[in-house]
Amino acid sequence: MDEALSYQLLHLEELKRRCDLNGKSVLEIGGCLPRDVALGSTGARRWIGIDLPDYWKESGDENPSRFYQGTILDIDQAEQANDLDYALLLGDVLALPERIEPFDAVFSSCAFEHIQDLDKRLSVIRKVLRPGSLLLAVAMPIWSSPHGSHMLPITDENGRIWHPESFALPDWHQLLLTPDEMAVHMTNRHIPDSIVRKAVHWVHESLYLNRLCAGDYVALAARSGFSEHRVLYSDRVDWADPQTMHVLETLYPGKGPFDRAGVMLTLRA
Numbered sequence: 633m634d635e636a637l638s639y640q641l642l643h644l645e646e647l648k649r650r651c652d653l654n655g656k657s658v659l660e661i662g663g664c665l666p667r668d669v670a671l672g673s674t675g676a677r678r679w680i681g682i683d684l685p686d687y688w689k690e691s692g693d694e695n696p697s698r699f700y701q702g703t704i705l706d707i708d709q710a711e712q713a714n715d716l717d718y719a720l721l722l723g724d725v726l727a728l729p730e731r732i733e734p735f736d737a738v739f740s741s742c743a744f745e746h747i748q749d750l751d752k753r754l755s756v757i758r759k760v761l762r763p764g765s766l767l768l769a770v771a772m773p774i775w776s777s778p779h780g781s782h783m784l785p786i787t788d789e790n791g792r793i794w795h796p797e798s799f800a801l802p803d804w805h806q807l808l809l810t811p812d813e814m815a816v817h818m819t820n821r822h823i824p825d826s827i828v829r830k831a832v833h834w835v836h837e838s839l840y841l842n843r844l845c846a847g848d849y850v851a852l853a854a855r856s857g858f859s860e861h862r863v864l865y866s867d868r869v870d871w872a873d874p875q876t877m878h879v880l881e882t883l884y885p886g887k888g889p890f891d892r893a894g895v896m897l898t899l900r901a
């Protein structure tokens with residue numbers, strides 16, 4: 633099974649454990665599960681995904697809605713999805729119209745750590761949820777985690793692919809190294825300047841990441857305006873050494889824990 637789909641199924645199980653989706657209308661943020669999973673395995677009557685094509689351009693990443701086979705609508709046509717049981721909206725969550733038929737649940741798997749200005753977007757999501765409905769979002773790996781920079785292979789102008797392993801960046805480098813220190817580290821490993829510049833941009837400036845730490849998600853959930861809010865941390869990473877944890881806690885007070893790959897937000901409208 634595709635690796636992306638296998639973790640998404642685990643996250644979907646978390647939603648199903650907390651919410652009977654039978655006959656319900658679900659909004660998926662940052663992707664759209666295959667129809668047989670989205671509708672077939674849940675009994676949901678309607679499953680509408682939303683995904684942002686501009687983001688794929690920025691990341692050069694594989695299109696995460698690649699499993700999708702169904703109606704695709706531009707976000708400007710979102711109201712047409714009121715008559716459909718399965719559709720993918722292309723656009724920003726921010727542009728979701730309030731006139732869309734409200735949802736009974738929101739699901740999101742490994743997308744929240746990429747969504748910019750999440751406060752604003754959560755408030756839009758809250759408006760398209762029926763009162764009392766649940767949002768479950770798993771964000772992973774988050775910025776405060778060892779691999780929070782999501783470093784992907786970079787292709788140079790000659791088509792050569794530079795794999796992140798050759799950069800030998802330490803775990804938590806996004807928090808431990810300044811952009812200049814990261815550039816020096818890579819240059820010392822004979823990585824060409826053009827790749828160094830792309831890597832530093834990716835980690836410290838690109839719109840691919842929202843750079844929210846575990847502690848930021850807790851604060852965000854608390855001020856989100858949802859009637860109930862809960863943030864669960866994923867299991868501890870077992871290679872987190874106490875000395876590095878101490879350095880991170882000193883540098884970024886209130887932003888930890890730093891030894892968790894991700895968080896699961898459950899918010900009730």
Ligand SMILES: C[S@@+](CC[C@H](N)C(=O)[O-])C[C@H]1O[C@@H](n2cnc3c(N)ncnc32)[C@H](O)[C@@H]1O
Nearest residue numbers: 636662663683684687696724725741742743747
């Ligand atoms: C790493 S992908 C995850 C996709 C899929 N859920 C998976 O697990 O493979 C993150 C997704 O979030 C989407 N995304 C980021 N910001 C968004 C926004 N403001 N509105 C809608 N989708 C957004 C991107 O388009 C991207 O497809």
